[in-house]
Amino acid sequence: MQAHDNNGVSPTPAAVVAAKRPLLKDLTRVFTAKSISAGTVAALFGCSGPALIVISAAEAGNLTNGQTVAWLFAIYFLGGLISLIMASRYRMPITGAYSIPGAAIMIAALSTIPFNEAVGAFIMSGAIVLLLGVSGVVGRIMRWLPMPIVMAMIAGALIRFGIGAVNAVGAAPWIAGTAVVAFFLSSRFIKTVPPVLVAAVVGLIVAFAMGAVQPAEVDIAFVAPQFTAPSFTLGAFLAISVPLAALVIGAENAQATGVLLAEEYRPPVNAMTIVSGIGGMLAGLLGGHNANIAGPMTAICSSEQAGDDKSTRYGATLVNGVLFCAFGLFAGAAVPFILALPSALIGSVAGLAMIGVLLAAFQHAFSRHRGHQIGAFVALVVAMSNISLLGISAPFWALVCGIAVSLLLGEKTLDPDTETTKVAD
Secondary structure: OOOOOOOOOOOOHHHHHHHHOOHHHHHHHHOOHHHHHHHHHHHHHHHOHHHHHHHHHHHHOOOOHHHHHHHHHHHHHHHHHHHHHHHHHHOOOOOEEOOHHHHHHHHHHOOOOOHHHHHHHHHHHHHHHHHHHHHOHHHHHHHHOOHHHHHHHHHHHHHHHHHHHHHHHHHOHHHHHHHHHHHHHHHHHOOOOOHHHHHHHHHHHHHHHOOOOOOOOOOOOOOOOOOOOOOOOHHHHHHHHHHHHHHHHHHHHHHHHHHHHHOOOOOEHHHHHHHHHHHHHHHHHHOOOOOEEOHHHHHHHHOHHHOOOHHHOHHHHHHHHHHHHHHHHOHHHHHHHHOOOOHHHHHHHHHHHOHHHHHHHHHHHOOHHHOOHHHHHHHHHHHHHOOOEOOEOHHHHHHHHHHHHHHHHOOOOOOHHHOOOOOEO
């Protein structure tokens, strides 16, 4: 008789074999052209526009160059370390980074809150997430949530990447357009090279030919990190800690869990929450707003662009983790070079990498036999809206609204096997 886990779901044979194989021996198998290219694309996405948001927040708080470098070091190095630890431990593409919406809300927060109080709030936010992870509350909630509503939230939250690819073609038709064409042509005619890698290379060649690769003028000197002593205040706790913790759990971890489920992994939700809490506290001590499991990077690294064999896709997360750690170590020197890449190229390639995840999410969300169809639709449109209430972004409210509508209408699942999300303890 085949062994089952606590949710009554049998692990896939590939997952069982991968877990039993020694890690060092497994590395020779998981580093493929597809996993390396997907991990690189995820790193380029995470180290480009999002880094500029962090720099903007630092400028709003009048931080020194040393404090800005410390912030970047904290979130990128620790985010990369989370990737390396989680991928090695669970042999899944569980990818670390930081909350991009969290960095965005810091732009407004740091204009009124002193940075030493913000650092104390970063630490308290991590402590909140850690306590929720240790308690097991998040895991129990995720097991209770109906799969269609979770998948609809994922589709709504990540559809912006697909739309972003279309907008990128409109903004830079030669650079992004040739990348998109190269992606689909290589998908059709070239089976040995990852399409996302072909798209990135072709787009980069065109960008160089057009003179569109220009080093960015970013006022960050190559200086040593300057760490800030924390100060703990109630005002900063309410203004920063609470919404930041909600973003980590309700947006980042929920998205990462959803995309892993869409790709038929069984994510360890409580462990993901715990490591996000520890990462948040450590990042706070170093002067960064958080380091946690990240939704978009996990989506890229877990997609079919990272490999046809799901058991090898965690190689993309390992590649992403190494690149994130390197970026964090050399942030002061690396930022201008990363930002030299055309944003349209990065946006188009990131959108192309999301195709498989988005298809799986829509298929899981709106399959009629799964039920909860109106609740799923509500979750989809709320997640697409980019609404923000009480400092908490759309993915969290998408789950809340989808569940509320589904309960109000008394929606049920026609297939009991798909009623709740299947996650590990």
